[in-house]
Amino acid sequence: MSTAPAPPADLLDDDLGGGSAPAPASVGGLDAHRDLPRVQQPAWPDAEALERATAELSALPPLVFAGEVDRLRSRLAEAAQGRAFVLQGGDCAETFADATADAIRRRVKTVLQMAVVLTYGASLPVVKMGRMAGQFAKPRSSDAETRDGVTLPAYRGDAVNGFAFTPEARTPDPQRLVKAYHTAASTLNLIRAFTSGGFADLRQVHEWNRGFVANSATTAYADLAGEIDRAMAFMAACGADFDALRSTEMFASHEALLLDYERALTRIDSRTRLPYDVSAHFLWIGERTRDVDGAHVDLLSRVRNPLGVKLGPTTTPEQALALADRLDPEREPGRLTFVTRMGAGRIRDVLPELVRAVDDAGRTPLWVCDPMHGNTFTSSSGYKTRRFDEVVDEVRGFFEVHRAAGTVPGGLHIELTGDDVTEVLGGSLDIDDAALASRYETLCDPRLNHQQSLELAFLAADMLRGR
Numbered sequence: 001m002s003t004a005p006a007p008p009a010d011l012l013d014d015d016l017g018g019g020s021a022p023a024p025a026s027v028g029g030l031d032a033h034r035d036l037p038r039v040q041q042p043a044w045p046d047a048e049a050l051e052r053a054t055a056e057l058s059a060l061p062p063l064v065f066a067g068e069v070d071r072l073r074s075r076l077a078e079a080a081q082g083r084a085f086v087l088q089g090g091d092c093a094e095t096f097a098d099a100t101a102d103a104i105r106r107r108v109k110t111v112l113q114m115a116v117v118l119t120y121g122a123s124l125p126v127v128k129m130g131r132m133a134g135q136f137a138k139p140r141s142s143d144a145e146t147r148d149g150v151t152l153p154a155y156r157g158d159a160v161n162g163f164a165f166t167p168e169a170r171t172p173d174p175q176r177l178v179k180a181y182h183t184a185a186s187t188l189n190l191i192r193a194f195t196s197g198g199f200a201d202l203r204q205v206h207e208w209n210r211g212f213v214a215n216s217a218t219t220a221y222a223d224l225a226g227e228i229d230r231a232m233a234f235m236a237a238c239g240a241d242f243d244a245l246r247s248t249e250m251f252a253s254h255e256a257l258l259l260d261y262e263r264a265l266t267r268i269d270s271r272t273r274l275p276y277d278v279s280a281h282f283l284w285i286g287e288r289t290r291d292v293d294g295a296h297v298d299l300l301s302r303v304r305n306p307l308g309v310k311l312g313p314t315t316t317p318e319q320a321l322a323l324a325d326r327l328d329p330e331r332e333p334g335r336l337t338f339v340t341r342m343g344a345g346r347i348r349d350v351l352p353e354l355v356r357a358v359d360d361a362g363r364t365p366l367w368v369c370d371p372m373h374g375n376t377f378t379s380s381s382g383y384k385t386r387r388f389d390e391v392v393d394e395v396r397g398f399f400e401v402h403r404a405a406g407t408v409p410g411g412l413h414i415e416l417t418g419d420d421v422t423e424v425l426g427g428s429l430d431i432d433d434a435a436l437a438s439r440y441e442t443l444c445d446p447r448l449n450h451q452q453s454l455e456l457a458f459l460a461a462d463m464l465r466g467r
């Protein structure tokens, strides 16, 4: 008789975990969204070409493993309880051209540096999520763009059409969905390599932060940086195992906008037999697509991933509660994140009522602050921009409102890049209107540059210390 230990129950499956079969139409209403209002979808000119692209996507391997998705859900549950803090950051719109090793490395580095500062400020683990490896589709205010009397379809992200203002580039091409998948795969591969291969070593990230503070145009961050320095020295003196801190976890997230893409990547997990959207660990529903009776809410309600919903300043308490009932009927810890994006001028007026209604209903979603999307305006030089001070003020308002309500301010959602772009006004280098032109590179919304991102992390860390 064999004395070998029995394999763990999950390996008794004929499919040894990690397999994910295409989810047939008959499963769990996964195609019900097709009969519902589908807003913000591209006008694909060739239905057969779309069919071919989604068939191709359906046969490709998952980008993430359902077990990782479950792990993220439990991390977010911790954050909702105030036992962790979330940092979600990356481009407004990732591009194929910018999915280079250098650009990805700089973005990952920026997120890691911010996370260390926030970890210190919060005295909590920071759950890191990139708006990365799949953030290739954009909802737009207008379907069309007019330049010099010529009107063409609006740019909707590299997964849909090209940014160049020509009829060829702007025509939606479903093969771009396939390219988005492959670009997400190579991006995620590099993120995994960076975060597990030594690049994320706490000692190195700390050295980068020391360099940032030493070269900063202001001394405002020196005190906090000095404290972190002493904390590191203290850890070393106590014999902390820094080698155990050479790797870290980072999850992938994007707006689940393109229903055909997300549906093709929805698979049945071999362990649980339940549907997961394996295009990313975390998916969110945007401000423009959060209709509780719409297609986006329907499709996302049927997958097991942790979900976010953006809530803008016009959100009513009834809408927030209806979304919670639809997306999280079981009140499962970590399932639902409300990402509020109210604007600095409105957050203190609008958020308290929402938070109170949700709290009174006995719900404990994770509350995350997006201080970007409520603060966008067009500068006098014609650039879509934001003011760094307003971004900071919305974060401050977020902490104030949650403190007053006794609820948990659980994280930040930031549009950022690791590059020295000039897209957001202000910061200690005081980018002004005239400077925007020098390195304005985003194809959609203005991002904090590397420096501004770290400044925000230091300022938010100070706010967290008062938590």
Ligand SMILES: O=C[C@H](O)[C@H](O)COP(=O)(O)O
Binding pocket: 092, 138, 139, 140, 141, 142, 444, 445
């Ligand atoms: O990223 C968010 C939206 O896609 C973006 O703010 C919409 O921008 P638009 O108003 O220029 O269409």
Ligand SMILES: C=C(OP(=O)(O)O)C(=O)O
Binding pocket: 092, 139, 255, 285, 286, 287, 288, 310, 341, 373, 445
């Ligand atoms: C489209 C976005 O935001 P919102 O849906 O909040 O406008 C975004 O996050 O880029």
Ligand SMILES: [Mn+2]
Binding pocket: 092, 093, 373, 415, 444, 445
């Ligand atoms: Mn954006």
